[in-house]
Amino acid sequence: MFKDSFKYYKSRNPPPDLKHVIDVRYVDATKVKRASTCHVTGPQDEILGLKPIKHWKLYRFFDIADLIIIQNPFTRNGQRYWITKCLRDYSRKPYVSNLDAQKLLNNNDTWWDVSFGNSERAVNFLPKLRWSTLGYHHNWETKRYTEETKTDVPFEICDLTQFLARTVGFENFKAEAAIINYYRMNSTLAGHTDHSELNIDAPLISLSFGQSAIFLIGGLTLADPANALLLRSGDILIMFGASRLRHHGVPKILQTFDVPWARDEWNDRYSPESDSEDWLKASRYISEARINLSVRQVLKTGQITV
């Protein structure tokens, strides 16, 4: 049952045994199978911070229909670019964060400036960022998207997710809403289903950065058994079809010893953020945090408003 598994993996004392957690880096052929990408042309991969598609590894799961993991396809600099974007740019206006909802920011302040500034507030303020919403803003109380407070989805998120969707066979994906969750090492995300989108035929694309997580995914009811997956920085989860409405949550964040934003095994030319002052700030943050960027298509094709 989902709730029992969640409690098991969340427990600190005793800590959970991770032997049943599926880690695609150590393929268990009884649980996981390699999948291939669709043929996608165009120079996008390099621009988006991705390795060429021929080097990607995709996996599907025998027990979890319609779920794909793309094992970190980002280059080192791609990771740095997206992590910096999530922290510096997507946490501020015009996007809406929990800091706005809790009225924790003065007029012209941003989370980034306060947290990495010299004021006394900095240290305590940095962990306060929990979520941010882009595009159609998700109203956490009504669990609905609203037209009134809509912003654009940044073009680079649209380009990235459209490209990712095409590599797994979804030709017409359109990013219309994104939720970023910022996790500290002791954060969890309770089990839920993402059912607010009117278009549940479109995939949900979920990107993980920073520290690792145990991602628990069950079935359509809470009584169904759940599987635990290990998600690491750069991993991309695509939920569609029978998986689009499964219960899921994050019972635990795990410290990672494998830091793909630090290694440079890939010879990449794309480096707008790579060694900037901003990256130094972002890397400090990510050493004890996880970021999840989940991107959704809200509307059906041809539908104009929510």
Ligand code: OGA
């Ligand atoms: C979500 C979500 C999972 C994660 O934002 O809806 O399920 O991996 N995130 O953080």
Ligand code: MN
């Ligand atoms: Mn979710």
